[in-house]
Amino acid sequence: MTAVDLGLPAVPRTSSGTRPDTPALIDPFGRVAADLRVSLTDRCNLRCTYCMPAEGLDWMPGGQMLSADELVRLIRIAVESLGVTNVRFTGGEPTLRRELEGIIAATAALDPRPRISMTTNGIGLVRRARALVDAGLDRINVSLDTLRPERFAEITRRDRLGDVLDGLAAAREAGLSPVKVNAVLLPGINDDEAAELLRYCVDNGYHLRFIEQMPLDPQHGWSRTQMITADQILELLRAEFELTPSSAPRGAAPAERWLVDGGPADVGVIASVTRPFCGDCDRTRLTADGALRSCLFSQTETDLRAPLRSGAGDDEIAELWRATMWAKLAGHQINEAGFAQPLRPMSAIGG
Numbered sequence: 001m002t003a004v005d006l007g008l009p010a011v012p013r014t015s016s017g018t019r020p021d022t023p024a025l026i027d028p029f030g031r032v033a034a035d036l037r038v039s040l041t042d043r044c045n046l047r048c049t050y051c052m053p054a055e056g057l058d059w060m061p062g063g064q065m066l067s068a069d070e071l072v073r074l075i076r077i078a079v080e081s082l083g084v085t086n087v088r089f090t091g092g093e094p095t096l097r098r099e100l101e102g103i104i105a106a107t108a109a110l111d112p113r114p115r116i117s118m119t120t121n122g123i124g125l126v127r128r129a130r131a132l133v134d135a136g137l138d139r140i141n142v143s144l145d146t147l148r149p150e151r152f153a154e155i156t157r158r159d160r161l162g163d164v165l166d167g168l169a170a171a172r173e174a175g176l177s178p179v180k181v182n183a184v185l186l187p188g189i190n191d192d193e194a195a196e197l198l199r200y201c202v203d204n205g206y207h208l209r210f211i212e213q214m215p216l217d218p219q220h221g222w223s224r225t226q227m228i229t230a231d232q233i234l235e236l237l238r239a240e241f242e243l244t245p246s247s248a249p250r251g252a253a254p255a256e257r258w259l260v261d262g263g264p265a266d267v268g269v270i271a272s273v274t275r276p277f278c279g280d281c282d283r284t285r286l287t288a289d290g291a292l293r294s295c296l297f298s299q300t301e302t303d304l305r306a307p308l309r310s311g312a313g314d315d316e317i318a319e320l321w322r323a324t325m326w327a328k329l330a331g332h333q334i335n336e337a338g339f340a341q342p343l344r345p346m347s348a349i350g351g
């Protein structure tokens with residue numbers, strides 16, 4: 001098997017081991033991180049079975065969470081000193097953060113202004129979509145795994161499908177573009193709904209992306225044999241649609257895209273497990289309690305909260321950030337013997 005099969009970087013690790021003299025977030029394989037994922041909280045108002053237990057998790061204590069000012073300072077350093085051009089807010093559920101609009105507005109005021117996006121479960125968007133756009137939000141991803149109310153209640157343990165569908169419509173009406181929908185298919189639960197979800201998204205002008213389920217659940221219940229793979233997703237869709245590979249450049253985007261019935265609508269599949277794209281990764285991640293991660297699956301992280309609170313200057317923090325990314329591994333290793341899930345679940349890292 002080659003590095004390309006594994007989705008690993010084509011550039012071999014630099015032989016000198018010396019970090020080039022660049023302010024950017026470069027790693028030893030030549031990848032440059034320009035896309036910052038910021039988790040605003042580990043809490044959530046849903047309890048998706050593949051993400052959280054019914055009783056929730058041990059939430060981060062308030063004092064351990066970064067304040068809005070601390071978050072904005074770190075985002076400013078990333079944008080102004082480290083070359084970050086895209087900032088995505090996520091969680092947990094980012095809309096639970098009361099200062100969300102203020103954090104977005106402060107991010108939009110940075111120079112150069114980054115593109116700002118958010119991943120959300122869509123609850124509360126009906127009321128907030130306009131204010132989020134006014135604050136500077138450019139794009140949104142809303143998670144939606146089913147269109148059936150009873151199923152939604154089974155998967156998320158909350159009866160809120162109507163709120164999510166209304167939230168999606170509100171996002172579109174507020175001018176967010178594109179509005180993307182993220183869906184995770186679970187065997188025997190909602191895998192019979194792949195085509196229905198795509199029809200709904202095409203009819204409503206939303207861009208659907210299926211995500212392969214990854215080993216990031218706190219229950220450690222993920223199993224390779226119990227996940228719906230990209231190939232299976234495509235087969236389910238091809239029963240009802242003609243799919244042709246999109247010729248649009250993929251860049252660092254995680255989704256492989258197909259035109260639906262000749263286009264212009266398309267559908268994406270994020271095949272993190274079966275077709276890893278680590279070779280093109282351009283992400284760096286900040287958790288709500290100030291930990292820096294170079295990968296969703298990192299076993300190590302760099303605490304920025306302590307230096308932040310003990311008076312470190314911007315240059316010192318920027319150097320810690322560069323060093324963290326310089327330690328990034330070639331790939332996530334899900335498909336390798338001895339793979340171990342990270343201690344943090346998805347909801348505490350930020351998806």
Ligand code: SAM
Pocket residue numbers: 044050051090091092093094119120121141142143182183184211212213214215216217346347350351
């Ligand atoms: N609460 C927000 C939401 O649901 O969109 C943002 C955070 S959530 C962790 C981000 C995305 O990760 C969602 O689309 C969710 O379906 C997805 N997700 C959660 N756990 C996952 C897993 N184990 N594998 C793949 N995707 C997962």
Ligand code: SF4
Pocket residue numbers: 044045046047048051052091092093121143347
């Ligand atoms: Fe909450 Fe998102 Fe996890 Fe569902 S996937 S429980 S909405 S954080």
